[in-house]
Amino acid sequence: MTRKFNFSAGPAALPEAVLKQAQAELLDWHGEGLSIMEMSHRSAEYIGVAAQAEQDLRELMQIPDNYKVLFLQGGATAQFAMVPMNLLRGATSADYINTGVWSGKAIKEAQRYTQVNIAASTEGNSFTSAPAQSELVLNPEAAYLHYTTNETIGGVEFDYIPDAGDVPLVADMSSDILSAPVDVSRFGLIYAGAQKNIGPAGLTVVIVREDLIGSTLAGTPTMYDYKVHADADSMNNTPPTFGWYLAGLVFQWLKQQGGLEAIAAQNRRKAGKLYAAIDGSDFYANPVAVANRSIMNVPFTLADSRLDARFLELAEAEGLLNLKGHRSVGGMRASIYNAVPEAAVDALIDFMQRFEKEQA
Numbered sequence: 001m002t003r004k005f006n007f008s009a010g011p012a013a014l015p016e017a018v019l020k021q022a023q024a025e026l027l028d029w030h031g032e033g034l035s036i037m038e039m040s041h042r043s044a045e046y047i048g049v050a051a052q053a054e055q056d057l058r059e060l061m062q063i064p065d066n067y068k069v070l071f072l073q074g075g076a077t078a079q080f081a082m083v084p085m086n087l088l089r090g091a092t093s094a095d096y097i098n099t100g101v102w103s104g105k106a107i108k109e110a111q112r113y114t115q116v117n118i119a120a121s122t123e124g125n126s127f128t129s130a131p132a133q134s135e136l137v138l139n140p141e142a143a144y145l146h147y148t149t150n151e152t153i154g155g156v157e158f159d160y161i162p163d164a165g166d167v168p169l170v171a172d173m174s175s176d177i178l179s180a181p182v183d184v185s186r187f188g189l190i191y192a193g194a195q196k197n198i199g200p201a202g203l204t205v206v207i208v209r210e211d212l213i214g215s216t217l218a219g220t221p222t223m224y225d226y227k228v229h230a231d232a233d234s235m236n237n238t239p240p241t242f243g244w245y246l247a248g249l250v251f252q253w254l255k256q257q258g259g260l261e262a263i264a265a266q267n268r269r270k271a272g273k274l275y276a277a278i279d280g281s282d283f284y285a286n287p288v289a290v291a292n293r294s295i296m297n298v299p300f301t302l303a304d305s306r307l308d309a310r311f312l313e314l315a316e317a318e319g320l321l322n323l324k325g326h327r328s329v330g331g332m333r334a335s336i337y338n339a340v341p342e343a344a345v346d347a348l349i350d351f352m353q354r355f356e357k358e359q360a
């Protein structure tokens with residue numbers, strides 16, 4: 001068996017140690033004689049696993065006590081609707097920052113429920129930067145301000161937390177949650193699909209300040225009500241038990257790595273090398289403003305797009321997988337989440353340099 005280097009944007013690489021642990025206890029979890037997948041979510045054993053995962057996430061992110069942590073389904077896409085359904089609380093509009101594909105989708109969904117004010121948009125520069133705080137046009141009456149901390153496709157990451165005054169801040173952190181420490185107390189709500197830095201697809205994590213929940217739009221389905229999930233410890237119905245368990249293993253792995261400060265240092269080093277290699281060549285290019293370059297998703301183009309197919313073919317032959325950019329933008333994208341080892345980045349850079357020389 002050889003595991004290759006996986007640069008997928010999501011579902012993405014998982015830590016090898018976590019996969020091995022899951023494999024070792026798959027058939028017989030902790031001597032119980034059955035797998036975790038086959039266990040009732042109401043059993044004392046499973047409730048222990050679920051509670052430990054929550055506690056480890058709370059510790060890693062230093063989540064204050066007045067925040068609920070929810071383990072849901074529906075992906076980040078369901079949150080595009082769940083956020084307005086729960087957080088409008090009688091207000092007639094919400095502010096959104098538009099930095100690319102994912103914030104665009106959140107905006108489109110929110111428009112089904114409320115008036116959306118675009119507090120800032122970087123469409124004018126083809127979504128190659130994040131707006132500065134001074135550029136945000138904020139409405140103090142807005143129900144909340146929503147933004148996407150890291151645009152997975154464009155590779156654009158905020159280098160600051162927007163200040164919306166007393167208006168709750170809502171963040172889609174799907175592709176950069178757990179990549180570095182973040183001050184949770186600055187946010188009203190944080191959500192993330194699991195399939196990048198948390199675990200397998202099928203799980204969505206929501207971190208929400210308690211005082212914001214409990215008042216939904218008329219007609220909100222039970223499963224879209226945060227309060228229902230909060231009151232039931234995310235077990236109003238059968239939760240995604242395997243994903244929640246595996247996320248718990250990832251949280252333990254992160255703690256073993258030294259927590260988010262240590263992971264952030266690794267991530268900065270990995271991304272720094274890759275951007276340096278791109279900038280140091282006339283053959284590769286990345287269009288994003290330097291301050292907003294993502295440490296998780298690194299898109300880059302080749303000087304001649306006719307070479308893209310050859311690049312991907314040779315990369316794959318060397319065990320460097322899933323480097324194709326998103327279909328909407330083309331080019332390449334290397335997603336270098338927490339679980340992608342530095343050796344993968346080194347191997348990619350080495351390959352890129354050899355490929356470039358071959359073209360000369």
Ligand code: PMP
Nearest residue numbers: 075076077102152172174175193
């Ligand atoms: N937001 C961001 C930033 C994403 O990267 C993605 C998925 N790539 C989504 C939302 C949608 O997530 P899901 O597929 O879990 O609904």
